[in-house]
Amino acid sequence: MSDTTRTAALFGLVFAMIALTGFMQSWNVALFILNMGLISAIMALGVNLQWGFAGLFNVGVMGFVALGGLAVVLTSAAPVEGAWSAGGWRIVIALLAGAGTIVGTVMVRQRMAKGRARTIATLSILVVGFFLYRGIFDPAVEAVEAINPALQGNLGGLNLPVLLAWPMGGLLAAGVAWLIGKTALGLRSDYLAIATLGIAEIIIAVMKNEDWLARGVKNMVGLDRPVPYEIDLQNTSSFVNRAEGLGLDPATASSLFVKLNYSMLFTVVLVIIFVMAQLALKSPWGRMMRAIRDNEVAAEAMGKDVTNRHLQIFVLGSAVCGIAGAMMTTLDGQLTPGTYQPLRYTFLIWVMVIVGGSGNNLGAVLGGFLIWFLWVQVEPMGLWLMEMITVGMPEGSGLKKHLIDSAAHMRLLTMGVILLLVLRFSPRGLIPEK
Template sequence: MSARGPLLFALMGLALACVGLFQSWQLAITILNMSLISAIMALGVNMQWGYAGLFNVGVMGFTAVGGLAVVLVAQPPVPEAWAAGGAGALLGLLLGVATILAAIVVYQRLPKGRMRGLAVFAVLAVGYFITSAVFGPATQAIEAVNPASEGYLGGLGLPVVLAWPVGALFAAGVAWMVGKVSLGLRSDYLAIATLGISEIVIAVLKFEGWMSRGVNNVTGIDRPVARPVDLQTAPWVQSLADSLGWDVQQTASVVSGLGYAGLFALVLGALIWLSERAWNSPWGRMMRAIRDNEVSARAMGKDVKQRHLAIFVLGSAVCGLAGAMMVSMDGQLTPGSYEPLRFTFLIWVMVIVGGSGNNWGAVLGGFVIWFLWVQVEPAGRWFMELVTSGMADGSDLKDHLLASASYMRLLTMGVALLLMLRFAPRGLIPER
């Protein structure tokens, strides 16, 4: 990284400081924390795109799976629900997996022909009916347990930080399945397949209430950092507030936010360190060789598909990790709020704007784009107010324009992506 990188990061810090000074420090910290998480996601996507040229349109799905891990690991178990149908639900899941495995075995053992198709179909059909006979009643029983606040199995009640690597693992598992199917074919097939899997992950999260409470959301998840409410009563926070001249509430939320920022920065730092080492290692060189010329890499005896699968799984795991971190920051899992626009396409804009193929670039992109995403909306509203200032109050057009200000940022992001791709495809901090 030349002088340009540090300079850009310093500018970014300055922008955040301005937000703190002129808007509020709480907002600045919130932006910082989401920027850190975005940066981690961007790092994950950058591994796939920058190192290997793989196009993952399912970032949303991988972050959501990571978020689910937080619920499954950190929430206290619900004993009544376990008693009502825990065994049934687990057995059902096992039966489902067994059905698929059986179908695979049948497919591999039988000779090619119509018999094989029929046999596989029969195995799947029988397996389906057995599975749903076990699974359906069990999940209904679980969801009937105290549905207003529980109605799900809960988690393992373990420390929440443990959920972060588990989230990464979950995302890796999903990525492995998707990659296994769609890698090694035309490159856009992976994009389409990831688009599909992310839709399905969200559907599962939304509708499998016994596992995630679905659209009822899981709230009050244990946090790795003390909550502002608890900090307000701490004497040192009160004295800090006095010396800064802030009120206690603000001080407490800034302190709590800084706690998260510290944790996230630690994770981000570790990831960057690892990525940089990997990038400069023989493995990184091989990955780039494959990216730049797949044919000759294959001719040199590299198993391109296997390499791609590895990097795809790794990158998705990082996205899952970030997803888990985000849920534990919010303290809640809200499956209804996952949308591809924010979790997939914004991340892509970050990578392209920041500089694909450069870890620092991806991180910077995460900061810049998240900052803009948050700040463009007020700017858009201000702009619309300016435009409509001449119009009569209460006119339909004025109301419509004001209401649509929030969509301006979609447009802005799209234009930013297209402009970068066209005129500065190497991004703010180009690949070395």
């Protein structure tokens, strides 16, 4: 029973801290923390699936989160007029040609006998394929990017409801994860960590540079949202009346209302994913996963297909991260590839899982909330601390200015310290796996 009390107490503590933020700072900040906390919790669940259940070391979370964001643009944005006829189809053909080259190379290598002929065939297919691909791709991209470059210059999306983008984000991430898993897990012994680290960087590089896709570093702003706009609410008299009835000014009330809407949507998603993860953990499939994790050799001897099971869970976990990424981009209302950084989107999620408790879904959720709360709140706390430290220093002193300016970087330091403290004194996390 004490386990349950402990879990309840920890969750209570986190939500009390968020509530305290609401009372002391503002409810806007509190709801912001809550919303991003919900998204972080989902990401942590995804990583926990991979690391906690199966022991897969995925340090490319950032890539899958970004893919989720990309899916939002591709699903919900309006198609750019003329882009498809200008070059869109040619881009698709070029990409197919590129994929065909790779498939052809693999097939040649499988079919032909080892020898000089095979090497020559491989190389010639690669070279011809590459130039074919570039030959179709480059002019097509140029044509697409020439369309209204100040605002568009991309293909746009399918103009579907934005809520559909969330599962689409999961699907996109799953697809890419399948490709990575197929290559990395299929080798003699896996080297997933370095593969995912690299793939994440490549995904970000593609999103930054392929302007035809989602405008690259020029960013996509004003994405669709599944909740009403603040400005519309403020112009609705019934809403304004009700807000005034509660003693709130319409501006604050509308922004709170929007955030609350998001909170509810996110909570629904989190609950669905959490329940599914719990069911998976308790199902025969989950037991087999853990059996493989605890003794791969024995599991293999019993005829379990370890590589395929690993591939499954890798794809599933990445899909969850993709969904969370799509939700995050929807919440932000914009896609900014330049802001994706591994420390924030990969390693911070890892801190959440480790601190919460690897292998325990509740732990991952707790870690998501707790670490996100600290990530946000350490900055004002650091600022306050620095102001306390520098209170005796003369006004205008260089050191004082430097210390106060640097307070923002306290959060990285704090995350490291928290991770190390938990690893040392509670290595199984705050809510350990049973």
